[in-house]
Amino acid sequence: MTSSKPLSKKPFVQKLIAITRMQLFIPVLALLILVLFNLIADPSFFIIKMGTNSAGHPVLSGYLITILDYGSELAILAIGMTLVTSASGGQDISVGAAIAIAGSVILKVLCGNESRPDHMKAPIIVAFLVACVVAMIFGAFNGALVAFFKIQPMVATLILFTAGRSIAAWINNNELPIISDESFSYFGTFIPGCPVPTPVFIAAACMLVIFLVLKFTNLGLYSQSVGINPSSSRLNGINPAVVKLITYIILGLCVAVVGLIKVSRISTINYSVVAKDIEMDAILAVALGGNSLGGGKFSMPASIMGAYIIQFLTTTLYKFDVNSSALPAYKAVVVIILVVLSAPVVREKFNRLTKKPASAVKEGA
Amino acid sequence: MKKFLAVLMTATFGLAMAGCNAKPAATTAAATTAAPAATTAAPAGDGLIKVGIINNDPNESGYRTANDKDMKATFTKENGYDAKFAYSLKNDEQIAAAKKFITDEVDYLLISAADVSGWDSVLQDAKTAGIKVILFDRTIDADPSLYEASIVSDMRKEGDTAMAWLEGQKLPEYKIIHIQGVMGSAAQKGRSGALDDKAKANGWTIVTQQTAEWNAEKAQQIVQAVIDKGDKFNVIYAENDDMAKGAVAALDKANITHGVGGDVIVMGYDCNAWALKELLAKKWNYDGQCNPFQASYIDKIIKDFSAGKAPEQKTIIMDEKGFDATTITQEDVDKYGI
Numbered sequence: 014m015t016s017s018k019p020l021s022k023k024p025f026v027q028k029l030i031a032i033t034r035m036q037l038f039i040p041v042l043a044l045l046i047l048v049l050f051n052l053i054a055d056p057s058f059f060i061i062k063m064g065t066n067s068a069g070h071p072v073l074s075g076y077l078i079t080i081l082d083y084g085s086e087l088a089i090l091a092i093g094m095t096l097v098t099s100a101s102g103g104q105d106i107s108v109g110a111a112i113a114i115a116g117s118v119i120l121k122v123l124c125g126n127e128s129r130p131d132h133m134k135a136p137i138i139v140a141f142l143v144a145c146v147v148a149m150i151f152g153a154f155n156g157a158l159v160a161f162f163k164i165q166p167m168v169a170t171l172i173l174f175t176a177g178r179s180i181a182a183w184i185n186n187n188e189l190p191i192i193s194d195e196s197f198s199y200f201g202t203f204i205p206g207c208p209v210p211t212p213v214f215i216a217a218a219c220m221l222v223i224f225l226v227l228k229f230t231n232l233g234l235y236s237q238s239v240g241i242n243p244s245s246s247r248l249n250g251i252n253p254a255v256v257k258l259i260t261y262i263i264l265g266l267c268v269a270v271v272g273l274i275k276v277s278r279i280s281t282i283n284y285s286v287v288a289k290d291i292e293m294d295a296i297l298a299v300a301l302g303g304n305s306l307g308g309g310k311f312s313m314p315a316s317i318m319g320a321y322i323i324q325f326l327t328t329t330l331y332k333f334d335v336n337s338s339a340l341p342a343y344k345a346v347v348v349i350i351l352v353v354l355s356a357p358v359v360r361e362k363f364n365r366l367t368k369k370p371a372s373a374v375k376e377g378a
Numbered sequence: 379m380k381k382f383l384a385v386l387m388t389a390t391f392g393l394a395m396a397g398c399n400a401k402p403a404a405t406t407a408a409a410t411t412a413a414p415a416a417t418t419a420a421p422a423g424d425g426l427i428k429v430g431i432i433n434n435d436p437n438e439s440g441y442r443t444a445n446d447k448d449m450k451a452t453f454t455k456e457n458g459y460d461a462k463f464a465y466s467l468k469n470d471e472q473i474a475a476a477k478k479f480i481t482d483e484v485d486y487l488l489i490s491a492a493d494v495s496g497w498d499s500v501l502q503d504a505k506t507a508g509i510k511v512i513l514f515d516r517t518i519d520a521d522p523s524l525y526e527a528s529i530v531s532d533m534r535k536e537g538d539t540a541m542a543w544l545e546g547q548k549l550p551e552y553k554i555i556h557i558q559g560v561m562g563s564a565a566q567k568g569r570s571g572a573l574d575d576k577a578k579a580n581g582w583t584i585v586t587q588q589t590a591e592w593n594a595e596k597a598q599q600i601v602q603a604v605i606d607k608g609d610k611f612n613v614i615y616a617e618n619d620d621m622a623k624g625a626v627a628a629l630d631k632a633n634i635t636h637g638v639g640g641d642v643i644v645m646g647y648d649c650n651a652w653a654l655k656e657l658l659a660k661k662w663n664y665d666g667q668c669n670p671f672q673a674s675y676i677d678k679i680i681k682d683f684s685a686g687k688a689p690e691q692k693t694i695i696m697d698e699k700g701f702d703a704t705t706i707t708q709e710d711v712d713k714y715g716i
Contacts, residue, residue, distance in 0.1 A: 064633060065635050066630055066631050066632065067629070067630040067634075067635070068630075073519065074606065076606045077601075079602055079606060083599065121484070129651075146644055161659065178437070182437035187437055188443075189440055202627075202631065275595070279594045279595065279627055281596070281623070281652075283593070283594065284437055286591065286592055286594075286620075287593075287595070288595040328599075330597060331588075331600065331603035332603055333589075334586060336588065336589070338561055338589050338591075
């Protein structure tokens with residue numbers, strides 16, 4: 014081992030190694046690879062056009078806009094998933110089913126008992142707030158199982174994963190309500206006159222909120238310390254169970270926001286397919302952000318970036334006419350690479366490798 | 379404390395198990411005591427025909443919901459039936475339900491199978507017990523002697539009807555976006571097959587062919603990708619209404635006109651009431667029916683059996699229409715919308 018003489022390393026090499034150790038390294042590298050690939054394959058990928066939609070309002074279009082649009086819902090979920098992962102050392106696999114529930118609640122409040130109402134029965138904000146409360150209750154249910162009953166997160170959330178879509182269908186008596194009011198579709202598409210898709214603004218608002226929360230409260234510190242070592246954090250006066258519970262409730266809130274976007278996009282819902290497999294993408298976003306899936310330290314910007322990168326990958330694959338049923342296979346390749354890279358055995362090997370050339374450079378010079 | 383908890387848990391678990399055991403035992407006991415009474419009472423009794431209906435989960439789709447409602451409306455006490463229902467999307471659970479219905483000694487077993495295979499032995503049991511089996515909505519891979527009749531949709535015929543309509547539009551060129559259902563499902567195979575053959579025969583261009591797995595949002599993304607790429611297209615052929623709706627959302631966003639007189643022809647399937655209304659508003663062009671109303675056919679077959687008549691054909695293919703936006707009427711929407 015040459016670690017006994019770190020001071021003698023060249024500053025440049027040292028910096029390079031330091032960069033590879035930074036958490037943002039993985040997502041930035043992934044993004045660079047995707048951007049380069051598209052640049053070489055077809056630079057028209059990056060064209061953004063200004064056009065009008067069928068209602069005559071100006072809208073931006075292009076692949077990058079599509080990525081921002083669809084990546085936003087994933088980014089919102091990634092916020093909650095990162096906190097849950099950090100505090101409980103596991104993931105919530107029920108977010109897709111919970112989105113179905115939240116979406117169903119929104120439609121139930123807006124439609125009442127009719128499935129094709131002429132006008133909305135309640136203001137959208139009321140429907141959204143009710144959905145928030147319901148989603149947070151389901152989040153608290155998951156959180157309670159994990160925090161107080163000490164059930165493994167994936168097993169605990171498996172309950173809602175299995176039952177959630179049936180609950181969503183039951184809320185609306187198996188009907189598939191459709192809202193004809195134009196203003197409901199603003200959340201998933203465009204606000205008239207604004208050329209940028211609304212989900213982008215919603216995601217930006219969520220990011221701002223979580224940034225402020227992490228800056229001005231101890232949530233980040235507490236969830237990391239609980240994730241790293243629950244017993245020592247208890248000795249320091251943190252209640253691990255409560256912290257875990259709070260992270261699941263926050264994820265519930267994120268789920269409600271995504272639920273609103275999802276049902277707004279097409280003004281209706283299909284319980285069995287809405288937000289299908291989105292939990293896997295959300296978890297992948299956290300992993301792509303270089304966060305340990307075993308809990309502990311996390312970087313929120315890296316997770317959010319991870320979410321957009323996944324959408325980047327999805328859109329790229331669509332562009333090249335890759336069969337959409339094959340998309341999960343490509344994502345699986347990314348997962349394999351990430352998991353292998355973060356495995357302790359590989360890390361150690363990698364560390365040794367990066368140190369050897371460093372000393373070699375020194376001897377050469 | 380831990381030991382106490384463990385003892386408590388085992389105790390409750392044991393009790394729960396005992397409870398589970400007790401229940402079926404009680405029902406079988408009731409059944410055995412009731413059975414002789416029933417046989418003696420049957421000739422003079424209520425004369426209800428006992429049917430066990432095994433269906434897929436009504437949440438699955440609007441089609442299934444309509445199908446289930448239709449079944450429930452037909453097999454009522456007033457119509458002379460004592461109907462029991464079992465729902466599952468899983469084949470093994472459906473087979474278990476079938477076994478239970480056989481022990482319950484139903485007269486008829488109506489099955490919409492989740493999966494095509496694995497039914498032979500349970501159908502054999504039904505035959506031995508003298509129970510008549512009628513398949514509806516979906517066929518299975520079993521010897522036809524094991525069931526009396528099957529009432530099904532011919533998805534290929536649906537596809538061919540749609541293709542005949544599309545060909546009749548006489549477009550100067552055909553550039554089609556094909557959005558498929560879950561790969562391998564009977565609906566996908568039939569509806570895709572019809573397009574594939576026709577496109578090959580007529581030299582139509584398929585701009586993209588992707589599965590959106592019946593999902594509106596995925597369909598939206600697929601069409602969005604084609605629009606972003608700048609490829610030209612003039613037909614969207616979606617294998618259900620949800621996906622057509624998603625595709626149309628992408629068109630609206632890009633200000634591409636669709637429907638009657640528009641740049642792009644929109645085609646869907648299933649005849650949801652809301653989709654037929656889109657046709658009525660001339661925003662879509664075509665919607666193919668997938669008839670969920672099999673109950674009346676089954677009712678007729680059972681009544682025929684009671685009168686001592688066997689059905690003329692073993693396989694009955696249902697009448698299915700295709701609606702054109704230029705000819706559809708409000709009555710069609712009310713009558714055929716599900």
